[in-house]
Amino acid sequence: MLPEDSEKGRTLSARDQLLVVIDPVARRTDGESVRIAKDVLGAAATVRVCLPDGPEEFAKALVKRGARRPVVIGDDRALIRAVGVLHRERELTSCALSVVPVGAAQTLARALGVPAGAVAAARAVLEGVERRLDLLVDDRDDVVLGELRIPPVVSAASGGGAAVDGHPWLRTCQSFVRTLAARPSRVAAAPGPAPARLRVEADGVLVVDLDQPVEGVFLTPGDGGFAEVEVRRAATGSEAAALRVRARTVTVSGSDFRYRADAVVTGPIRTRTWTVRPRAWGLTLPDRP
Structure with missing residues (x-):
C-alpha cells in the first residue's frame, strides 16, 4: 500500500517518493546548496535523506532504496559512483537516477544536460523526464559515462x-x-x-x-x-x-x-x-x- 500524504490528502505515487543520498564531499564543500536542494525536493515529494560517511554506506543506501527514486546530491564522482553501484547490482534498467550537482567537479553532469544551480537541478528531479543513455562498460565491469x-x-x-x-x-x-x-646554459629544455x-x-x-x-x-x-x-x-x-x-x-x-x-x-x-x-x-x- 502506498503511503499517504496527510497534508495534501492524496496517495503518493512511486515518483513522489525519493531517496536522497547526500555525498559527504558535498556536505563539506557547499552545505548551503545541499540545504536548498533538500528544501526544494521536500516541498514537493516524500523524501528520505541518507548521509553516508563513505563509499560503502553510499552503495548500501542505493541498494536498499526499495521503491524510492534515487537522487544523488554531489559532484561528478558521486554520480559515477552511483551509476557504478547500480550497474554492478544489475539495477540500472529498473530505475532512473537523478542528480543535483554540488561541488567543484560538475563538468560531466553539465555535459549530460543536468541544469546548473541547486534550485534548477532539484526542479528537474521533480518535473523532468527519464532519458535512456548509452554506457561504456570495460572488461572489469567498470563504467564510463562521458569521455x-x-x-x-x-x-x-x-x-x-x-x-x-x-x-x-x-x-x-x-x-x-x-x-x-637546473643549469640554463647547459641543460636543454x-x-x-x-x-x-x-x-x-x-x-x-x-x-x-x-x-x-x-x-x-x-x-x-x-x-x-x-x-x-x-x-x-x-x-x-x-x-x-x-x-x-x-x-x-x-x-x-x-x-x-x-x-x-x-x-x-x-x-x-x-x-x-x-x-x-x-x-x-x-x-x-x-x-x-
Whole structure:
C-alpha cells in the first residue's frame, strides 16, 4: 500500500517518493546548496535523506532504496559512483537516477544536460523526464559515462603528473632533483610527452597498430549503441589526420598506458576492452522539446 500524504490528502505515487543520498564531499564543500536542494525536493515529494560517511554506506543506501527514486546530491564522482553501484547490482534498467550537482567537479553532469544551480537541478528531479543513455562498460565491469581519453606517454624528465599520480613523495624528489640540476646554459629544455605506441581495434578491425605512434585516443558513448572513437596520430612531416570510427567494442593494448575515464585515472595497464551497452541507464533531465 502506498503511503499517504496527510497534508495534501492524496496517495503518493512511486515518483513522489525519493531517496536522497547526500555525498559527504558535498556536505563539506557547499552545505548551503545541499540545504536548498533538500528544501526544494521536500516541498514537493516524500523524501528520505541518507548521509553516508563513505563509499560503502553510499552503495548500501542505493541498494536498499526499495521503491524510492534515487537522487544523488554531489559532484561528478558521486554520480559515477552511483551509476557504478547500480550497474554492478544489475539495477540500472529498473530505475532512473537523478542528480543535483554540488561541488567543484560538475563538468560531466553539465555535459549530460543536468541544469546548473541547486534550485534548477532539484526542479528537474521533480518535473523532468527519464532519458535512456548509452554506457561504456570495460572488461572489469567498470563504467564510463562521458569521455575516456588515453593521453600520450609522459617521460620522467618532463615531470608530468600522469607519471607520478598518487605519489606525492616522488613529485617532491623530482622537484628537488630538477632544482639541483637546473643549469640554463647547459641543460636543454625538458622533453614533452612522447607519442604513445598503441594497438586500437574497433569491432575486431585494426584502426592503428604499434608501429604508428599516436598523440591520443578518445572514446565517448554515442547513440544507437555505438561509441565514437577518435585516434590522433602523431604528425610526421605534415600534420596527420585523426582517424574517426564508430564501434560497439573497442580494445586498446600497448605497453603500460594510462587512461582517464570521466574523473578517474587508471593504469598503468597493458590492455583493456570497452563495450557499449545501448540505453543502459536512465537519467532524469529537464523535459525540453
